[in-house]
Each structure stands twice: as structure tokens, then as C-alpha cells.
Amino acid sequence: MTDKTDNLAALMRQSLNGDKRAYAEILRETSRFLRPFLANRLSFTNEVDDLLQEILLSIHKARHTYDGNRPYKPWVYAIAKFRLQDYLRAHYADQMHHADDLSGLEDYLHENVTESAISYESISGEVEKLSQKQATILQLMHQEGYTAKEVAEKLGMNESAVKVAAHRAYKILRQKLEK
Amino acid sequence: MGNIEALINKLARDTATVKLAPHPYTLSLQWMGWATAYLAVSLMFSGVRPDLLSKLHEPLFAAELAALIGIFVATSLSASLLSFPDMHQLRRVAFAPLITFVLFVAVMFFAWQTDNPSAPLPVHSFRCTMGITLVSLLPAAWIFYVMRKFASTHYHLAGCCALLFSFSIGAIWLRLYEVNNSIIHVIEWHYLPMIAFAMVGMWLGKIMLRW
Numbered sequence: 001m002t003d004k005t006d007n008l009a010a011l012m013r014q015s016l017n018g019d020k021r022a023y024a025e026i027l028r029e030t031s032r033f034l035r036p037f038l039a040n041r042l043s044f045t046n047e048v049d050d051l052l053q054e055i056l057l058s059i060h061k062a063r064h065t066y067d068g069n070r071p072y073k074p075w076v077y078a079i080a081k082f083r084l085q086d087y088l089r090a091h092y093a094d095q096m097h098h099a100d101d102l103s104g105l106e107d108y109l110h111e112n113v114t115e116s117a118i119s120y121e122s123i124s125g126e127v128e129k130l131s132q133k134q135a136t137i138l139q140l141m142h143q144e145g146y147t148a149k150e151v152a153e154k155l156g157m158n159e160s161a162v163k164v165a166a167h168r169a170y171k172i173l174r175q176k177l178e179k
Numbered sequence: 180m181g182n183i184e185a186l187i188n189k190l191a192r193d194t195a196t197v198k199l200a201p202h203p204y205t206l207s208l209q210w211m212g213w214a215t216a217y218l219a220v221s222l223m224f225s226g227v228r229p230d231l232l233s234k235l236h237e238p239l240f241a242a243e244l245a246a247l248i249g250i251f252v253a254t255s256l257s258a259s260l261l262s263f264p265d266m267h268q269l270r271r272v273a274f275a276p277l278i279t280f281v282l283f284v285a286v287m288f289f290a291w292q293t294d295n296p297s298a299p300l301p302v303h304s305f306r307c308t309m310g311i312t313l314v315s316l317l318p319a320a321w322i323f324y325v326m327r328k329f330a331s332t333h334y335h336l337a338g339c340c341a342l343l344f345s346f347s348i349g350a351i352w353l354r355l356y357e358v359n360n361s362i363i364h365v366i367e368w369h370y371l372p373m374i375a376f377a378m379v380g381m382w383l384g385k386i387m388l389r390w
Contacts, residue, residue, distance in 0.1 A: 015194065018194065018195050021191070024191035027191065053182060057186070061330065061390065062330035064200050065330050071268070082264065
């Protein structure tokens with residue numbers, strides 16, 4: 001264990017001296033041990049890959065703050081945790097934003113569709129002008145009564161992607177209806 | 180996966196010999212050296228209070244000054260450590276300002292308790308805060324500029340320490356320059372604003388030290 005830690009520090013020292021091969025090696029090794037760390041904290045593989053790339057870039061940017069005389073892993077994990085927190089903060093802020101928008105839209109649709117007698121059928125012409133994916137999602141949800149989860153299963157998408165697509169479609173429809 | 184490999188190859192291709200950041204202790208010493216020189220120059224221009232020597236023999240004034248210098252040293256050390264992603268793996272030292280700050284509050288509390296009968300309040304009020312702010316602006320700008328070259332992962336705390344460090348310079352300067360024995364005035368117009376600016380530093384750190 002200590003040998004491996006020493007190896008990493010030694011590799012990084014060589015990298016800081018301009019050794020390109022050692023640098024590629026240490027980045028590869030870093031991504032190897034960071035991948036499970038990120039995978040345990042994120043749901044999707046593409047998220048892990050995106051964040052891992054961001055962390056590698058951050059390591060590259062901050063490599064002058066590592067002198068090779070202290071353990072390498074705590075330094076890397078400090079950067080990784082920092083980027084992970086940033087990512088999660090942005091992700092949840094985005095989710096909250098969507099949740100706010102969706103609840104606002106639900107009120108709006110409820111008011112307009114049921115009370116103002118605007119039915120799905122009456123705006124189906126506008127729905128057809130949306131992209132095929134958005135139109136299908138709205139049709140399944142509002143004409144056939146599927147939930148977002150069921151639509152996701154039917155279309156092979158994840159639930160949040162369905163909600164986001166529906167949200168975008170609502171936005172377009174709202175703009176058109178307001179005109 | 181392929182993207183990661185491509186990125187690694189690109190980063191490795193672009194790398195060259197890297198100029199390492201100095202050790203945080205060296206960095207801190209440099210900051211304190213520059214700050215002391217700046218303080219000396221400021222005092223040369225403004226002059227020192229005429230009763231300084233006799234005041235230095237008063238235990239509470241000396242303790243207050245020592246506590247302020249403690250904050251100055253501890254925040255410089257902490258700000259330099261907080262500039263590194265892993266705090267140079269000296270986490271305990273990075274939180275040294277907490278101890279000095281508690282000491283400082285204790286000294287001020289004791290000074291306030293023993294200020295009986297209270298020394299007369301000076302006529303001016305916010306002029307002192309403005310003076311401290313003006314003297315502290317240059318060190319604050321400079322320390323943020325230097326800290327941006329590193330990679331802080333605790334930018335709120337780093338910003339807080341940076342401004343506390345800068346404002347401790349201003350507070351020391353004013354205590355050595357102004358003839359004023361009112362502890363209430365000193366707390367209200369010197370030290371509370373200094374703490375308020377440290378809070379502003381948290382916000383400023385988020386803006387200035389992101390990377």
C-alpha cells in the first residue's frame with residue numbers, strides 16, 4: 001500500500017519535471033481509482049465520465065500545488081471532492097429549478113385545460129408541430145394517461161429526461177397559447 | 180472511456196516542467212514580510228501615537244496588540260494553507276485563527292469589563308472604520324491576486340482569512356496611530372467592522388477564488 005502511494009508520488013514528481021509518459025501514467029492511474037469513488041456517488045455512467053474529465057482537467061490546472069513530498073491521494077481526493085460537490089450543487093439547483101417550473105406549469109395546465117376548456121385535442125395541432133419526441137411524450141401523458149415513469153419505460157428513456165422534455169414542450173406550448 | 184483516454188493523451192502531450200508553488204509557510208512568511216513593510220510605511224506617513232511607549236507598558240493594551248498580531252500571523256498562515264487544495268495536509272494548522280480569535284475576544288471582553296469608569300468616547304465614529312478600510316484595501320487586493328494563482332477548495336474560508344489578514348493590518352495601524360483609550364469605541368468602530376469584513380470575505384472568496 002505504502003509502496004503504491006510512494007509510486008504515485010514518485011510518478012507525479014517525474015511528471016512535474018516534464019516527463020510526459022509519467023504524466024499520462026499517473027493520470028490513468030488516478031482515473032482508475034477515482035472511477036469507483038465517483039460511481040458510488042452518481043447514478044449514471046455518463047455523469048461519472050463527465051465529472052472524471054473535469055477532475056482530470058482540474059488536476060492538470062492545479063498540479064503546481066503538489067510538490068511530490070506529501071502523499072498524492074489526499075491531494076487528488078481533495079480536488080475530486082471539491083469538483084463533485086460543485087457538480088452536485090449545480091445538479092440539484094437545476095433539479096429544483098425544473099421542479100419549480102413543473103409545479104408552476106401543472107397549475108397553469110390544470111387551470112387552462114380543465115377550467116378554461118382547453119383540452120389536449122384542442123391544442124393537438126400545436127402539439128404536432130413540436131419535435132416528434134416531445135409530441136409523443138405529451139400524447140402518452142395527456143391523451144393516454146401514462147405517468148412520466150411509464151412513458152420513460154415505454155420509450156427507453158430515464159424518467160428525468162422525460163420530465164425535462166415534457167417541460168420544454170409545455171414551455172413552447174405556453175408561449176404559443178399566450179400569443 | 181475513450182474520451183478519458185483522449186483527454187489524458189492531450190494533457191500529457193501539453194505538459195512541461197512545472198514551476199512549483201512555494202511551501203505555505205514560506206508563502207505566509209513572504210506575506211507577513213510584505214505586510215509588515217506596508218504597515219511600517221503607513222506608520223511613517225501617518226506617524227505613531229505620542230503615548231505609544233507608555234501604552235505598551237499597560238498590560239491590556241499590550242495584550243490587545245499581541246492578540247491582533249496573533250490574528251495577523253494565524254490568518255496569514257491559514258490563508259496560505261487554504262490556497263492549496265488539500266491544505267498541504269496540515270488541516271489543524273489551517274484552523275489556527277479560531278484559537279487566536281477566541282483569545283482576541285477574551286482579551287477584548289476583559290478590557291471592556293475593566294474599563295471602569297469608561298474612558299471618554301472620541302467625537303468621531305465611522306472615520307476609524309474608513310481609515311482601517313482604506314489601509315486594508317491594498318493588502319486585500321494583493322492577497323486575493325496572489326491566492327488566485329493557487330487552487331483553493333475552501334474558497335469561503337480562504338476569502339474570510341484573506342480579508343481578516345488584510346483588516347488586521349489596518350486595525351494594528353490604527354491602534355498604533357490613533358490616540359484613543361475608549362475600548363467601547365475600539366470594539367464598535369475598529370473590531371466589529373473588521374469581523375463584518377471577514378464575513379464579506381466569505382462571499383468575495385466564492386467569487387474571486389473559484390477556479
